[in-house]
Amino acid sequence: MKTIEEVQQFISDYADALYLAKIGLHDHDITYEQHKQNIAHLQTFYAPFQRYGQTTHFLERFTDMDSREESEKKLKKILKKKIFLIRKYEGAMFAKGITADNDIIFCCFLDSDHVLIDDTIYHTNVAVGFCNGELCILSKRLLDSDMLHQHNQLVWTYHSNSREVEDDIWIKDNGKWVETLRINEPEIPLWITDYHREY
Known part of the structure; x- marks a missing residue:
């Protein structure tokens, strides 16, 4: 059985993975392959019945990519x-x-x-x-x-x-x-x- 401190580490690692997924939507220096790898890592934190629905919207990146200037503005808000x-x-x-x-x-x-x-x-x-x-x-x-x-x-x-x-x-x-x-x-x-x- 996991301790509450181990859960703290788990949710902290999740917060890191979620942050990478969100900046990957706008960061021009993160390749699409790197971004997909980050999403795959994020999926590992979710229960199987949550995994797909909670992460697929992150893969919409590059369908309508902002200019680098606009992307940098958005990155500062995350x-x-x-x-x-x-x-x-x-x-x-x-x-x-x-x-x-x-x-x-x-x-x-x-x-x-x-x-x-x-x-x-x-x-x-x-x-x-x-x-x-x-x-x-x-x-x-x-x-x-x-x-x-x-x-x-x-x-x-x-x-x-x-x-x-x-x-x-x-x-x-x-x-x-x-x-x-x-x-x-x-x-x-x-x-x-x-x-x-x-x-």
């Missing part, structure tokens, strides 16, 4: 995702599309990877589990903006038109909280309170 905290749960309940080895999940809270979006708080909840004995990304939830703005609550949800909903690969319930690994404290009070809660 950041590597930062990990804020990881929570481990047991007894998670999955929709029928998720086929995991067991009911253990690690919810990894990450910021945005775009320079124009506040990187002092987390926006994404990536659930990591086990498939074929290895760590893999099972699902991804986003912050519910309506609950945030109308009720001042942090609630994680799936967009109605997301692949998770369409393919029934979503998490119904996290299960029972086991432990938390805190890595980077956010800077806004609502997030700070959530960061320090024990569940």
Whole structure:
């Protein structure tokens, strides 16, 4: 069984791979072959049922390549995702599309990877589990903006038109909280309170 610190390394490596995939869409100095290799590496982080849908859009590069000047502007706006905290749960309940080895999940809270979006708080909840004995990304939830703005609550949800909903690969319930690994404290009070809660 993997420790929560090993999950931290896994999700950090994922953030590196995701960053390379995103800059590869615009970096003229990365060849298409190199870009495809980077995408293939990124795919290894996802569960088999997530692998294709989460990465194929990165292969659209060069179909309508920007000028080098425009590409450089876009590259400056792409950041590597930062990990804020990881929570481990047991007894998670999955929709029928998720086929995991067991009911253990690690919810990894990450910021945005775009320079124009506040990187002092987390926006994404990536659930990591086990498939074929290895760590893999099972699902991804986003912050519910309506609950945030109308009720001042942090609630994680799936967009109605997301692949998770369409393919029934979503998490119904996290299960029972086991432990938390805190890595980077956010800077806004609502997030700070959530960061320090024990569940």
